[in-house]
Amino acid sequence: MKEANVFNLDVDTRVDKAIIEEMDIYINKLVNGFIEVGLEATFQLHLSGILDDLLQIHTYEIDERFQVALEKNMPINGNKNYVDIVIKYTKNTTERLHLFELKYKKESDGAPDNGIIYSYIDMCNLDYHKVNTPKVKGCYFIFLTDSFVYTKNPRPSTTRAQLPMHHGAMINSGFNYNVSGNSAKSIMGTYMTTGFEFSNSHSIQYQKFSIKNKEFWFFKEKI
Secondary structure (H helix, E strand, O other), X not given: OOOOOOOOOOHHHHHHHHXXXXXXXXXXXXXXXXXXXXXXXXXXXXXXXXXXXXXXXXXOOOOEEEEEEEEEEOOEOOEOOEEEEEEEEEEOOEEXXXXXXXXXXXXXXXXXXXXXXXXXXXXXXXXXXXHHOOOEEEEEEEXXXXXXXXXXXXXXXXHHHHOOOOXXXXXXXXXXXXXXXXXXXXXXXXXXXXXXXXXXXXXXXXXXXXXXXXXEEEEEEEO
């Protein structure tokens, strides 16, 4: 007799599973016209709603709970740091957090160098929490764009080469990433002097889809 499919998933595995499912659902809703591409805030709202629904489905024990919060302040070295989406898991006295930062950069926004710098800031902030905030058990970064520029191999010595985020790029752990241009330095914030460093390496792999013959690209990375 075949055994029933009884799930034996820990919390982090359930969240990882929900991340895969939510982006697939979101993209299919976009492609089929159920929702429309809007602003970054719209992206955040739709994705958090899908994520919340999935986590409720993947709640199996009567004394556990997933809560999804938006724009939660999680300070870094005393400075404010608002995280786009925070999942709080509670069970009895246990509390675990999973953090998400999202970026949606439109072709009409221009300034792809700035978009990459702001993405690195978000990713490094997530990396900080993963290493230094005990309750944080997982961090995720999702980047969405309709601009092919972000996916292209960069010219040498440009900001896009100094902060690799094109398709197939490697971000190596323990390596210091910084910029040389004055305008780029001016938006680095607290990372202007320290540069960007990551505790794990990351391979950037974009995926492509189309909405009414217009192409979009995204990648998601567990920090």
